[in-house]
Amino acid sequence: MNSNSLKSHATKGILWSAVDKFAVQIGQFVVSIVLARILVPDDFGLLGMLAIFIALSQTFIESGMGLGLIQRQNRTDIDFSTVFVFNLAVSGLFYLLLFFSAPLIASYFNQPLLIDLTRVLGLNLFINSFAMVQRTKLTIAIDFKAIAKTNVIGVIVGGIAGVIAAMNGFGVWSLVIQTLLGSFSSTVSLWFFSHWTPSIAFSKNSFRNLFGFGSKLLLSGLYAQLLNNVYNICIGKYYPISSLGYYSRAKGFADLSAGTITNILHDATFPILAAVQNDKEKLVSVYSRMIRMSSFCIIPMMTLIALQARPIVILLLTEKWVSVVPLLQWIVFSRIFLPMSAINMNLLNAMGRSDLFLKVDLSKLPLTIIAMIITIPLGVKGMIIGQVVTSGVAFFINAYLPGKFYGYGALSQLKDMLPVFIATLGMSVLVFLVIYFIDSLILQLVIGSIVAGISYLFFCWLLKLEELEEVKKMCLSLLKK
Template identity: 85%
Template sequence: MSNSLKSTATKGIIWSAVDKFAVQMGQFVVSIVLARILLPEDFGLLGMLAIFIALSQTFIESGMGLGLIQRQDRTDIDFSTVFVFNLAVSSLFYLLLFFSAPFIASYFNQPKLIDLTRVLGLNLFVSSLAIVQRTKLTIAMNFKAIAKTNVIGVIIGGITGIIAAMNGFGVWSLVIQTLLGAFATAVSLWFFSHWTPSIAFSRNSFRNLFGFGSKLLFSGLYAQLLTNVYNICIGKYYPISSLGYYTRAKGFADISAGTITSILQQATFPILAAVQNDKEKLISVYSRMIRMSSFFIIPMMTLIALLAKPIVILLLTEKWVAVIPLLQWMVFARIFLPMSAINMNLLNAIGRSDLFLKVDLSKLPLTVLTMIITIPLGVKAMIIGHVVTSGVAFFINAYLPGKYYGYGALAQIKDMIPMFLSTFLMSIFVYFVTSLIDDLLLQLLLGGMAGLFGYIISSYFLKVNELKVLIDYFSF
C-alpha cells in the first residue's frame, strides 16, 4: 500500500472510528437514561415499527449512494439525479406509511401505533434530504465532517428526548429523540458538504446508477427484512415487554459490533473502491482489515457476555434483568459481523453488486429454516438460532473473496486463531476475578480491567501482530 493511500486510509478509519464511537457512546448514554425512566413496553412499541421504517429507508437509498462512491467518472448531474430520486421516493413511502398505519396497528393490536407511525414516518423525508450530502463527504473521505454532523444529531436528539421523557411523554419521547436528531444531522450535512442540489434529473444517469444500486436495493431489503422480522414475530406472538427486552439486548450488542461494522463499511468502501484495479494492493488492504477487526471484536463481545449481569443491572436497573441471558447470546450472534461486512464490502468495491445480491440470497433457506424452528420456542431460542446462522453466514460471505483472491474463510479463520486464543486466556482471568467478588460495581470495574490487561498480555506473549501494529502506530 502506497504511503499516500495508507495515510488516507488511516485518517479515514480514525475519524470514522471517532464518529462511530462518539455517536454510539452518546446514544448509549441516552438509551440508558431513557431506559431508566421509560418502561420496556415503550421500547417494544417503537420496536414494532422498526421493520417498516427500515424497509422504507432502504427503498429511498436504493444503493445509489454507494453507486456514486463506486463510480469513478461521476458528475454533478449524477448527484442531482440521486437527490431528486431520494426526495420523490421518501414522499411516496411516507404516504404509504400514513395510510397503512391503521393496518399496522390492527396487526399488533396496538391502537397507539396509528399516530406513532404517522409521526415517526416523517423521519424518512428528513433523512432523504441529506443522503447525497453524506455521500459527497464520504467520497472526499471527509469523515471528520461526518463525525461532527452525527455528534450534533445525537446531542440534540438525546437532550430533547430525555427532557420529554422526564416530563411524562412516554414512548413519544423516543419519537421526539429520533426526529429532532435526524433533522439536526441533515442540517449539519448541508452545512459541511457545501453542495446545493439542482432539480435536474437525468434518465441516463439514473439508469446507470440504479443498475448498480438495484442489486444492493434487493439485498438491503432482504437484510432488513431478516433483521427486523424478529420484531414482527415477537411483537405479534409475545408480550410487548418481551420485544422491549429483545431490542435492549440487541442495542447493547450493536454498540460494539455495530460500531466496528459501521466504521469498516463507511471508511473501507471508498478505500477498496480506489484500489479495485490493483489486485495486490486490494488483497493487502482487505486482509489487514479482517485481522484488525477480529483483534478488537472477538475479545470485546466475549467480555460483554462475561459481564452481562453487572452491565444490565447497574445501567438499566432490576426491571431489565430479563435482558441478561438474551444479551449473552446476542453478542455471539454479532461476533463475525464486522468480518462478514468486509467480505461483502469487497464485492461492492469491485463493482460486483450482482454477486453481493446472490451471496445474500444464498443464505435465505438456512435463515428461514432456523426461524421456523426457533420462533415457537421463545425469544432466547430465536437468538441462539441467530448465533448459528451468523456463523454459517460468515463462511458463505467469505466464499467468493476466497475464490477470486485466495483469501477465503479458512485463511481468515487461521488469521483469527491468535485472537481466539488470547480471548480464551482473557476469559479465564476475568472469570477468576469476578467469581471472587459479590459487589456488581466491583465486578464490572475489576472485570473490565482484568479483561483489558488480560487480553493485551495474552496477545503480547502469543505475538499477535495486530498488537505490535497498534503499539508502533501510537508510539510516534
C-alpha cells in the same frame, strides 16, 4: 493515488470513522440508558414494532445509489443531483404509504397507538432524504471528520430533547422526539459541512447507470433489513410487548460494539477498496488487514460483554430489565463474525459486482427460514440461539467468493483469527476466576474490565500479534491531530 497517499487516507479515514461511530454509539448508548431508567420496556417494544417498516422504507429511498456514486470512477454533478431528486421523490412516496397503512400496522399488533406513532415517526424518512447525497460526497472525499461532527450534533440535540420529554411524562413519544430532532439537526449540519447545493435536475442516463448498480444492492438491502427486523415482528406478534422491549435492549447492547465496528469498516474501507479495485495486490492487502483488525477488536469485546452481562444490565438499566441478561449473553455471540462478514461482502461491492453481492445474500435465505421455523416456538432466547448458529454458517458463505477470487477464504481468515481466539480464551478464564469471588456488581464490572484489558493485551503481546502495534500507531496518530 500512490501507496503512501492511499495508506495515509485509509488511516485517517479509519481513525475519523472510528471517532464518529464510537462517539455516536456511546452518545446514543448513554441517552438510551437514561431513557431506559425513566421509561418502561413496553415503550421500547412499541417503537420496536415499527423498526422493520421504517428500515425497509429507508432502504428503498437509498436504493444503493449512494454506494453507486462512491463506486463510480467518473461521477459528475448531474449524477449527484439525479440521486438527490430521486431520494426526495421516493421518500415522499413511502411516507404516504406509511401514513395510509398505519391502521393496518396497528391492527396487526393490536396496538391502536401505533397509528399516530407511525405517521409521526415516518417524517424521519423525508428528513433523512435531504442528507443522503451530502453524506455521500463527504464519504467520497474520505472526510469522516466532517461526518463525525454532524453525527455528534445530531446525537446531542436529539438526546437532550428526548430525555427532557421523558422526564416530563411523554412516554414513548420521547423516543420519537429524540429521533426526529436528532435527524433534523444532523441533516442541517451536513448541508453546512458539505458545501454542495443541489440543482433540481434529473438525468435518465445517470439514473439508469447508477440504478443498474444500486438495484442489486436495493434487493440485498431489503433482504438484510427484513432479516434484521423480522424477529421484531414475530416477538411483537406472539409475545408480550415487554419481551420485544427486552430483546431490543439486548440487541442494542450487542450492536454498540459489533455494529459500530462493522459500520466503521464499511464506511472507511469501501471508498478505499473502490479506489484500488484494479490493483489486486493493494486490494488484498487492505482487505486482509481489515479482517485481522476487526477480529482483534470484536472477539474479545463481545466475549467480555457476555461475561459481564449481569452487572452491565442491572447497574445501567436497574433490576426491572434483569430479563435482558440471558438474552444479551447469547446475542453477542450472534454478532461476533458480523464485521468480518461485512468486509467480505463489501469487497464484492468495491469490485462493482453488486450482482454477486445479491446472490450471496439470497443464498442464505433458506438457512434463515429454517432457523426461524425451528426457534420461534422456543421463545425469545431460542430465537437468539438460532441467530448464533446461522451467523456462523453465514460467515463461511460470505467468505466463499473472496476466497475464490483472491485466495483468502474462510479457512485462511480463521487461521489469521486463531491467535485472537487464544488470547480471548486466556482473558475469559482470568476474568471468570476473578469475578466469581466478588459479590459487588460494581466491583465485578470495574475489576473484571481491568483484568480483561490487561490480560488480553498481555496474551496478544506473548503471541506477537501485529494488530497490537497497529492499534498503538493509530492511537498515537489520533493524539497528534
